[in-house]
Amino acid sequence: MDARIKDFIRDHARNLIGLDVALFFQTNPQTFDTPEGLARRTHRDVAEVRQALDRLAAGNILQVFSRGEGRYQCYALAKTAEAWDLLCLLSEAYMDDLEARKEIVRLLMQTRTAERKAEEHANNADTQRIGQ
Amino acid sequence: MSDLVSTGIEGLDVLLGGGLRAGACAVVEGVPGTGKTTIGLQFVHDGCINGEAGVVVTFEQLPEQIYLDAQNLGWDLxxxxxxxxxxxxxxxxxxxxxxxxxxxxMIDGLIREMDAKRMLVDSVSHLMQLASTPQELRSVVYGMVNGLKRARLTCMVTKEVDETGVRGAAFEEYLVDTVISLSFEMGADLYRRRYLEVLKSRGQDHVHGKHTLKLGGAGAQVYPRRADRPRMKDLPTERISTGVVGLDDMMTSGIQPGHTVLVAGSAGVGKTTLGLSFVNAGAAGGERAVYVSFEEAPEALLQLAGNFGLQLSEMQQAGDLSFIHVPPVHLRTDEFVAQLEAEIEKLGARRVVVDSITDLAMAGQASQRLCETVYIINAMFKQRGVTAILITEVPELFGQTYVTTEHVSIIVDGIILMKYLEESEIQRAISVLKMRGCNHDKDIRRFTIQADGIRVESRFEGAEGVMAGSARPVPVALSVRSFTETDEQHNQELMTRFSQVYPRISPVSISLPYNPDEARTTVEAALRADTGELSVAPLCLYWMPEILEMNRLLPLDDLLSGAELEQHIPELLAAGTLNRICAIPALATCGVLLYRKDLLEEFGFDNPPQSWAELIHQAHTIVEGKPDEHLIGYQFPSYMYEGLTTSFLQNLWSNGAHVFDGEDVSLEDEPTLAVLTYMHDLIYKERLVPSNVVTAAGGLEPQNEFIAGRTVFLTLLPSVSQAAQSLDSPIRGKVGITSPPMGPHGKASVTFLSGWLYGIPVGARAPQAAREFIRFMTSPQVQKERALRGGPLPTIERIYTDPEVLAFNPDYPKIRQMLRTAKWRSEIPQYPKVSRIIQKHLHAMLRGEVQPPDCLTRLKADIKELV
Structure with missing residues (x-):
């Protein structure tokens, strides 16, 4: 599997919601919508979708637009060849290559596990601080 | 930019008068599944492929689904x-x-960036979630519409309506320029059909009403209901053959080009066969055809046509015939009209068969629109110069029926009804109920389906109530020629017998004047009048040239076989023939000298007179030798009628003279003057003929005087002899027949040939019955029977040698010899006029007003002037 995909999974998608949102923009590249709108379309929790959108925006996959005099934000696919190529690579691997798909899922799970451990570690640290 | 923007849907553009106005915002509303998004996408796609960029905004449906749906329609978004x-x-x-x-x-930027011209917003219903009150919603929509207008986009905005189909005047409709409503309607066949209606079109006219909408492989198609007025294209005047033997003749040689004819009939009666024959008939003239079949598949129709030897497979292979085969359950009326028109256009068709409009009526709710549909296709046919047959089924096999219940009969140009009827066996009947622009046959005719297709045959004459399914016998007027009372009685017996053989026919004899000139006037009037009153016309031999020239007799070529025809005296048969046999000889006659055998024997004359001189001598001897002061020496037809001419001609020919020599007037002076003098002197010098015989009214009837026993010699017809054989005749068994006597210049006795033939007037009400009657009355059996009953002379030569007949009348061989040498007076050029000249001048002479030399001068002058 292409290293760029592994990097993307590990650094930007991070979880299944991140993957879903990324794939959504690949199949619907002209989407221009709010986190709420995108949460409805992907049928996911708004907060989680917003986090995923922000991660993708941070990775220059999406562009974020502040609209309505700052009342809301809209996300759209970044108009760069790199972003589009990466999403197409991701889609191809995930949709058409079973082994790659398994690896992507495994990576997501590892990332998720690492995140949980990190969260638990952080939580334990907090508890210890509270206990002290 | 054009003022009008195509919607990408041809039929919708037609409804909008060309398309949406540029910059207009149109709402496309409808319940789910009616095709709103498809229409909107087609609108944007059409712009794209024509170089106009477009934007599709979807609030609910995911673009990837839209891409996929579009792909199925062949659009690569x-x-x-x-x-x-x-x-x-x-x-x-x-x-x-x-x-x-x-x-x-982003939207505004995108529009500017792409220079977009079209937009689809799918759907406006989602804006409702942005407003809590109708006022707010109106404001939202108002803002959107204005935003789209500002961007100078031509837009379609979809809008959902609820399943109930109930729609109020939603405020969106006030704000937008155009409202297009899509709907489903459930047909009687339980199939839903889509319809499209333009409810509003601001600033442009549009076609009202619901029109068929179809979603298929190429997207949405709209079939506008047409309302063309029938306008006949300029077409050749030559009528179009139906290809059915006998049917064209019922409609003055076929159907007028551009006409639409309804063929109505019971199931299985032959409607489709007629339609196939109609198509086949066009092949000879290179006329292409479209056959619309809702039931039978083209293969089945080609096989059926092949069974009748119709060349439809060849036509199809040559590209001269195409089929439209739409099962009725899939039929959409407006779509069908468009499809039919396209096929006519593609093929250049001149003939169309729609089999059947009964199926059209079954197409969903089309039964309510059948009348409209027929009106539309009729108008379309006329504009395209197409001649069409529309087939419709009538539900009743027998009995009275409605041709159509939907008033289609008013629209079409012609109606042909095909029915079963019940006689001793099931028969098929056909009639032309309506045919604009021609004096069509009003008869009900029998037709059969034979190996080569439908064949229209004889009329269902002699029957009433045929179209009600059951024929009842009716009287049929026939006229038979009777010469004597005995003959008349015999004819009545024969007619009764005929009725027993043909119970459907009840012949009624119409009496005609005995005087053949007067009878001729009556018969000619009947022939010209075309009233059908006279079904069998008796025709005297000497009328025949002019009667045949009238061309008012039905051909009878196939009535008798060749062997049967050869039995008749050839001259009589030839007299009824002009290219075709139009009259059949029924009885023969010729001029003869009748004499009293008893008186000649009494006065020692062994033989009847052979010459005029002998006749005068014998007559004088007997009249002067008998004490009866009322006894007349000699009589001949001498008042002004055809008989006078025949008397003159007989004497003229028997004196070696002629009226014409080729085309020049002959009437040789010496022999002709001798004839005139002879006839004149018989009255005024010899006084053997009473002078009062020259006036018919009140005068002596030579025939009656002879039969009464008061005349020695009579020149007339053999029938007088037969009449004298009646039981109550005082001269029964006392009459002899011989050739008319010769004049001094004559070398042989020459008599005139006469007789009667039977023909059928063109307009006869009962030609089939008439044919049967003529066959019966001219048959050898009837002719022999008449001969044995003392009736008129047979026209069949072998009866003259029949032992039974000879036993009854030993004069037959003599009469046959006379017939063989008899002359046919109609050979004289312009015979009717010549005859009237002869009658006029001879009658004047016999009245004593003119002397024979003057009579001759006048005769020659007038006849010369005539020719």
Missing amino acids: RALEEQDLLRVICTSPEVFLDQLSDADG
Whole structure:
């Protein structure tokens, strides 16, 4: 599997919601919508979708637009060849290559596990601080 | 930019008068599944492929689904996006509205960037979630419409309506320029059908009403209901053959080009066969055809046509015939009309068969629109110069029926009804109930389906109630020629017998004047009048040239076989023939000298007179030798009628003279003058003929005087002899027959040939009955029977040698010899006029007003002037 995909999974998608949102923009590249709108379309929790959108925006996959005099934000696919190529690579691997798909899922799970451990570690640290 | 923007749907453009106005905003509303998004996408796609960029905004449906749906319709939206001709924007309603209003917004920017001209917003219903009150919603929609207008886009905005189909005047409709409503309707066949209606079209006219909408492989198609007025194209006047033997003749040689004819009939009666024959008949003239079949598949129709030897397979292979085969359950009326018109256009068809409009009526709710549909296709046929047959089924096999219940009969140009009827066996009947622009046959005719197709045959004459399914016998007027009372009685007996053989026919004899000139006037009037009153016309031999020239007799070539025809005296048969046999000889006659055998024997004359001199001598001897002061020496037809001419001609020919020599007037002076003098002197010098015989009214009837026993010699017809054989005749068994006597210049006795033939007037009400009657009355059996009953002379030569007949009348061989040498007076050029000249001058002479030399001078002068 292409290293760029592994990097993307590990650094930007991070979880299944991140993957879903990324794939959504690949199949619907002209989407221009709010986190709420995108949460409805992907049928996911708004907060989680917003986090995923922000991660993708941070990775220059999406562009974020502040609209309505700052009342809301809209996300759209970044108009760069790199972003589009990466999403197409991701889609191809995930949709058409079973082994790659398994690896992507495994990576997501590892990332998720690492995140949980990190969260638990952080939580334990907090508890210890509270206990002290 | 054009003022009108095509919707990409030809039929919808037609309804809108060319398309949407540029910059207009149209709402496309309908319940789910009616095709709103498809129509909107087709509108944007059409712009793209014509170089006008477009934007699709979807609030609910995912673009990837739209791409997929479009792909199924053959539209590659992704490719258009790659060409920067299209964007399928997936967003939320509030974002869309906000961005539309924001000068730096994404939507506005995109429109400017792409120079987009068309937009689809799918759907406006989602804006409702942005407003809590109708006032707010109106404001939202108003803002959107204005935003789209500001962007100078031509837009379609879809809108959902609820399943109930109940729609109020929603405020969107006030704000937008055009409202297009889509709906489903459930047909009687339980199939839903889509309809499209333009409810509003601001600033442009549009076609009202619901029109068929079809979603298929090429997207949406709209079939506008047409309302063309029938306008006949300029067409050749030559009528179109139906290809059915005998049917064209019922309609003055076929159907008028551009006419639409309804063929109504019971199931299985032969309607489709007629339709196939109609198509086949066009092949000879290179006329292409479209056959519409809702039931039978083309293969089955080709096989059926092949069974009748119709060349439809060849036509199809040559590209001269195409089939439209739409099962009735799939039929959409407006779509069908469009399809039919396209096929006619493609093929250049001149003939169309629609089999059947009964199926059209079954197409969903089309039964309510059948009349309209027939009106539309009739108008279309006329504009395209197409001659058409529309087949319709009548439900009743027998009995009275409605041709159509939907008043289609008013629209079509002609109606042909085909029915079964019940006689001793099931028969098929056909009639032309209506045919604009021609004096069509009003008869009900029998038809059969034979190996070569339908054959229209004889009329169902002699029957009433045929179209009600059951024939009842009716009287049929026939006229038979009777010469004597005995003969008349015999004819009545024969007619009764005929009725027993043909119970459907009840012949009624019409009496004609005995005087053949007067009878001729009556018969000619009947022939000209075409009233059908006279079904069998008796025709005297000497009328025949002029009667045949009238061309008012039906051909009888196939009535008798060749062997049967050869039995008749050839001259009589020839007299009824002009290219075709139009009259059959029924009885023969010729001029003869009748004499009293008893008186001649009493006065020692062994033989009847052979010459005029002998006749005068014998007559004088007997009259002067008998004490009876009323006894007349000699009589001949001498008042002014045809008989006078025949008397003159007989004497003229028997004196070696002629009226014509070729085409020149002959009437040789010496022999002709001798004839005139002879006839004159018989009255005024010899006084053997009473002078009062020259006046018919009140005068002596030579025939009656002879039969009464008061005349020695009579020149007339053999029938007098037969009449004298009646039981109550005082001269029964006392009459002899011989050739008329010769004049001094004559070398042989020459008599005139006469007789009667039977023909059928063209307009006869009962030609089939008439044929049967003529066959019966001219048959050898009837002729022999008449001969044995003392009736008129047979026209069949072998009866003259029949032992039974000879036993009854030993004069037959003599009469046969006379017939063989008899002359046919109609050979004289312009015979009727010549005869009238002869009658006029001879009658004047016999009245004593003119002497024979003057009579001759006048005769010659007038006849010369005539010719």
